[in-house]
Amino acid sequence: MRSVGAIVAYGFREAVRRKVFAVVLLLTAAFLVLFWLANHFVFRELSSIQPPNDVHVDTRTFAGAFLIGLAMFATLFLGVVLAVFLTLGVVSGDAERGLLQPLVVRPVGRGTLLLSRFLGAALVTTVYVLAVWGIALAITDRTGHWLPASKVVPGLELAGGVMIVIALSLLGSVVLSSTANGIAVFMLFGAGLVAGLLGTIGHALNSHAIKHASTIAAWALPFEALYQDGLRVIAKDETGITGFLLQLGPFGGAYVHGWGIRVWAVAYLAIALAIALAAFRRRDL
Amino acid sequence: MPPALAVHGLAKRYGSVQALKGVDLEVGEGELVGLLGPNGAGKSTLVKIAVGLVRPSGGRAEVAGARAGSRVARARLGYLAELFRFPGWYSADEVLVLHQKLSGSTGGAAERKRLLELVALADAADRRVDGMSKGMQQRLGVAQALVGDPRLLLLDEPTSALDPVGRRTVRLLLERLRDQGVSVLLNSHLLSEIELVCDRVVILLAGEVVAAGSPAELSRPRGVELETDEGTRVIEGATREDAPRLVAEAVAAGRRVFGVNVLTSTLEETYLEAVGGESS
Secondary structure, eight states: OHHHHHHHHHHHHHHHHTTHHHHHHHHHHHHHHHHHHHHHHHHHTGGGOOOOTTOOOOHHHHHHHHHHHHHHHHHHHHHHHHHHHHHTTTTHHHHHTTSSHHHHTSTTOHHHHHHHHHHHHHHHHHHHHHHHHHHHHHHHHHHHOOOOSOSHHHHHHHHHHHHHHHHHHHHHHHHSOHHHHHHHHHHHHHHHHHHHHHHHHHHHHTOHHHHHHHHHHHHHSHHHHHHHHHHHHHTTTOOHHHHHHHHHSTTOOOSSOSHHHHHHHHHHHHHHHHHHHHHHHHOOO | OOOSEEEEEEEEEETTEEEEEEEEEEEOTTOEEEEEOOTTSSHHHHHHHHHTSSOOSEEEEEETTEETTSHHHHHTEEEEOSSOOOOTTSBHHHHHHHHHHHHTOOOHHHHHHHHHHHTTOGGGTTSBGGGSOHHHHHHHHHHHHTTTOOSEEEEESTTTTOOHHHHHHHHHHHHHHHHTTOEEEEEOSOHHHHHHHOSEEEEEETTEEEEEEOHHHHOOEEEEEEEETTEEEEETTOOGGGHHHHHHHHHHTTOOEEEEEEEEOOHHHHHHHHHTTOOO
């Protein structure tokens, strides 16, 4: 445990020193200010939204769910940025700079070293994601007096999604250079988001092929599935026209959801870490 | 007791390049062995296999009887890489604290103080690494390698960035460690340094051992130099045993003898002969 703590602290100090936290906190502050402005103006002008008389839309719920969906997207994005910059150079980058070799030859071993770096990054990003999610909820509650039915599950799913990205980034750091790894992880993240939006389009158009492709992408990249499931959970109690309109939007929610994808996400995380460990143990430094 | 380092038939292939071709080598208890060879001879690969950074393609390497790379083996060695860096934001003392935690050392502040004194960095304990010269960082690297009182020390070019005073500090330190029973495998291009401190020298060329022995064993007789009133001449092929007879003959011939010098090849000459003039 002494060595695990030492490596976690080492990673933390490295991130502080490289101003990773400073950049992410700056971006977060900018996002939260913009998010507050969006909430302020949307809810102030809510009364001016006049749907036709025969269309029964709960405008407050619609606006609140839409804004919270936006907050979920931003929280996931910022969490992924933090996760990637904490882990993209853990193996190849540190080995190229000669930082890794003195640590690896110690009895602590490669497995403990990699898992400790995962643990440190997971701890930091989980605290970060839950904090940003909580602040976003508080902003919407204070300005619009609206909160989703479920508050905890979406936050945990966002944190889980970021943990999967950490595992993928660590795996990438074993086999790719830092730059290539950063590009690869962000491309995967982008591909996941596009696949999720495609799923929404596929359901709106009732296209079987697009829905099928989106389902495969959700299982292949479960961080996206967890995010989509979180979106589904925040609006799951909305029915009728309000629920229908929310489903059509970019924050419409998942079509692959429930415990199956959550269990798969945990298994996927474990598999990605196991492959990273096996590859790291075999790698010449 | 098994040797500190035992390497048998060690082979390593990187793609189409055979870096090591069945190397046999032993470092005994308290022995200081120098590893020489031109660039690409396989010296660093051998050291990296011994510390577990690289997996061998064939043969075996053991550290104090434990398979190289295993947790037990790693617990018994200290290592200074040729190209290493410590985080610039750590102080010298913090670097040693980190390595104490990773190696399970219970030496605490007393061990850190002793190690920093050993490498003449006692006054720089609180100085951050990025404020240190390359030579200071290299001496800190040596101190780091000594954390946890390792039985075997593997040093890859430990004096490459040091000035003459720093080299002397490390040389004296190596001699002191040997006296304490620590075994050392020293990989260096500095032949004079190897000649001064090493009990044995192993010369690698293209992944194979081409010469091995003590510096005295590796040096060859080059004749006897005789200085008389006729001038200085070298009697090639003559050995130390021939010197009294050569002096007696010169005196008998009416010559006045001012000096006699038994010539042997230096380690540098032996090295150049062994590697066939390969650049190093």
